[in-house]
Amino acid sequence: MSVTPDQMKAFCETVVRGREANPDLSLNDYLTDVPRLDSLADLPLGTVVLVRGDTDAKPGAKVGEGDIRLRSMADTLKYGQEKGWVQVVFGHIGREPEKSLDKVAKRLGELLGTNIPMIEDWLDPATTTVTPAVTEAIAAAKPGDVIVLQNTRKYDIERVLWKAKPEQLADLAPQLAKLANELAEKVGTVYVHEAFSAGSLDASSVAVPAAMKRVALGKYAAGEFDGPMQQCLKAALAVFSGIKIDKLDDMEAMISRGTIKQIFASGSLAMAIRKAIGELDDKPVCLGAAEDPANSKAPWYIPPARVEQAKAIVADGREKGITFTVPCDSVIEDGSAKDELSPSDQQFDIGPKSIQHFHDAVTKFIETAPKGSVAFHNGVFGMFEDPRFENGTKSWVPELKRMQDAGINVYVGGGEGGKALELYGEESWVTHNFTAGGTVLNALGSEPVPYLVALREAAKD
Numbered sequence: 001m002s003v004t005p006d007q008m009k010a011f012c013e014t015v016v017r018g019r020e021a022n023p024d025l026s027l028n029d030y031l032t033d034v035p036r037l038d039s040l041a042d043l044p045l046g047t048v049v050l051v052r053g054d055t056d057a058k059p060g061a062k063v064g065e066g067d068i069r070l071r072s073m074a075d076t077l078k079y080g081q082e083k084g085w086v087q088v089v090f091g092h093i094g095r096e097p098e099k100s101l102d103k104v105a106k107r108l109g110e111l112l113g114t115n116i117p118m119i120e121d122w123l124d125p126a127t128t129t130v131t132p133a134v135t136e137a138i139a140a141a142k143p144g145d146v147i148v149l150q151n152t153r154k155y156d157i158e159r160v161l162w163k164a165k166p167e168q169l170a171d172l173a174p175q176l177a178k179l180a181n182e183l184a185e186k187v188g189t190v191y192v193h194e195a196f197s198a199g200s201l202d203a204s205s206v207a208v209p210a211a212m213k214r215v216a217l218g219k220y221a222a223g224e225f226d227g228p229m230q231q232c233l234k235a236a237l238a239v240f241s242g243i244k245i246d247k248l249d250d251m252e253a254m255i256s257r258g259t260i261k262q263i264f265a266s267g268s269l270a271m272a273i274r275k276a277i278g279e280l281d282d283k284p285v286c287l288g289a290a291e292d293p294a295n296s297k298a299p300w301y302i303p304p305a306r307v308e309q310a311k312a313i314v315a316d317g318r319e320k321g322i323t324f325t326v327p328c329d330s331v332i333e334d335g336s337a338k339d340e341l342s343p344s345d346q347q348f349d350i351g352p353k354s355i356q357h358f359h360d361a362v363t364k365f366i367e368t369a370p371k372g373s374v375a376f377h378n379g380v381f382g383m384f385e386d387p388r389f390e391n392g393t394k395s396w397v398p399e400l401k402r403m404q405d406a407g408i409n410v411y412v413g414g415g416e417g418g419k420a421l422e423l424y425g426e427e428s429w430v431t432h433n434f435t436a437g438g439t440v441l442n443a444l445g446s447e448p449v450p451y452l453v454a455l456r457e458a459a460k461d
């Protein structure tokens with residue numbers, strides 16, 4: 001089966017438009033429609049299977065170090081090995097095109113107890129043609145072998161959909177169709193997605209499935225959606241922090257599901273909520289440099305429209321009986337803490353009063369929430385990579401343990417929040433720490449997970 005440019009355009013439109021394309025579909029609708037790995041059980045020995053892997057990892061010296069995403073792929077790859085498939089794993093590492101998957105291939109080999117070759121140049125970017133190195137390696141492979149293709153982001157085509165508007169898709173579709181058809185023709189027409197964290201609009205995860213005869217979601221990714229994610233859909237407390245202001249959209253979507261009783265907002269994005277509460281309660285709040293239009297390009301800039309959105313969230317939330325807990329002081333550039341920011345101050349962390357405020361709010365949540373309630377945490381409370389601004393995050397992590405010790409089920413949405421847990425606490429302090437930040441927010445929030453949209457579309461035919 002090959003995909004025409006027009007079909008690719010329509011396929012990518014559905015993925016790029018996301019919720020707008022299918023406003024009535026929930027996460028669970030996507031999960032119902034996407035086939036699972038077991039649906040491929042009938043594939044014969046020697047079938048070549050393209051596996052979009054969770055290769056964005058930093059394997060350390062020993063197994064267990066920096067390779068959680070690679071270990072998460074092991075069950076799916078072992079299943080393929082037992083079936084005697086030839087599995088061709090491809091995926092990205094980091095954002096820089098020159099980064100290499102060499103250590104990833106080596107660690108995957110250690111995990112599977114086999115030698116895994118990596119093909120350095122697998123695509124001719126000038127013609128979007130799969131190279132003979134790939135066809136030769138596949139021809140030489142034995143049933144059960146695994147082959148890794150170098151970092152997909154090495155080739156520009158991988159990232160063309162990232163910022164694409166629907167009206168640009170007609171121009172992009174021919175080359176995307178060529179890529180998908182080349183892989184289908186020269187590698188194989190069976191595609192398994194086992195990259196839970198690959199939430200971007202990468203060609204390998206959202207365009208390539210369009211040319212595939214059979215697609216399936218890998219065992220680990222399916223387990224994360226079917227298990228912990230289902231619990232998070234029932235969260236009573238959601239903690240949103242970090243710098244990405246668009247997390248307000250996800251907060252809104254989580255609230256609309258009706259289970260949230262409390263929102264804690266911290267980090268830079270909390271400033272929008274803090275200002276919104278100030279305006280609603282007639283107690284004006286200055287956000288300092290974060291609301292100065294001169295900084296409108298900065299990632300920590302809070303646009304007026306986001307304050308308006310936050311006002312609507314708080315007003316609507318209060319009507320539903322939801323309480324909002326936000327910081328009441330800030331640590332600024334010189335390391336000092338201030339209750340009120342002046343126009344030139346930039347917030348880098350929450351201050352000591354806020355740390356106490358969140359501690360007290362956790363105490364109240366523990367006292368009032370029934371045992372077995374769910375708390376979901378995303379992000380970090382300050383620029384924690386700099387020791388001067390780590391206190392807010394460092395003091396928050398033990399609060400997760402305090403909740404878990406009190407019988408609350410605590411889920412951490414990966415990303416920087418997951419890193420902070422590793423740094424200031426232990427995995428055992430929470431019920432589950434996801435291996436991905438963006439995917440978890442997509443799944444719980446306002447937009448569907450792009451690869452689930454693509455798999456669902458591909459499975460339709």
Ligand SMILES: Nc1ncnc2c1ncn2[C@@H]1O[C@H](COP(=O)(O)OP(=O)(O)OP(=O)(O)O)[C@@H](O)[C@H]1O
Nearest residue numbers: 242243244267268348379382383384415416417437
């Ligand atoms: N004032 C601030 N408050 C919070 N984070 C900040 C602040 N200033 C800078 N940052 C940086 O922002 C990053 C975290 O923000 P972000 O919203 O990206 O969270 P994340 O956990 O990476 O998100 P995701 O869960 O989506 O992966 C950290 O690297 C942190 O240092």
Ligand SMILES: O=C(O)[C@H](O)COP(=O)(O)O
Nearest residue numbers: 056094197198199200437
């Ligand atoms: O680390 C991650 O969150 C995933 O690998 C996705 O990476 P990306 O945000 O660079 O697409």
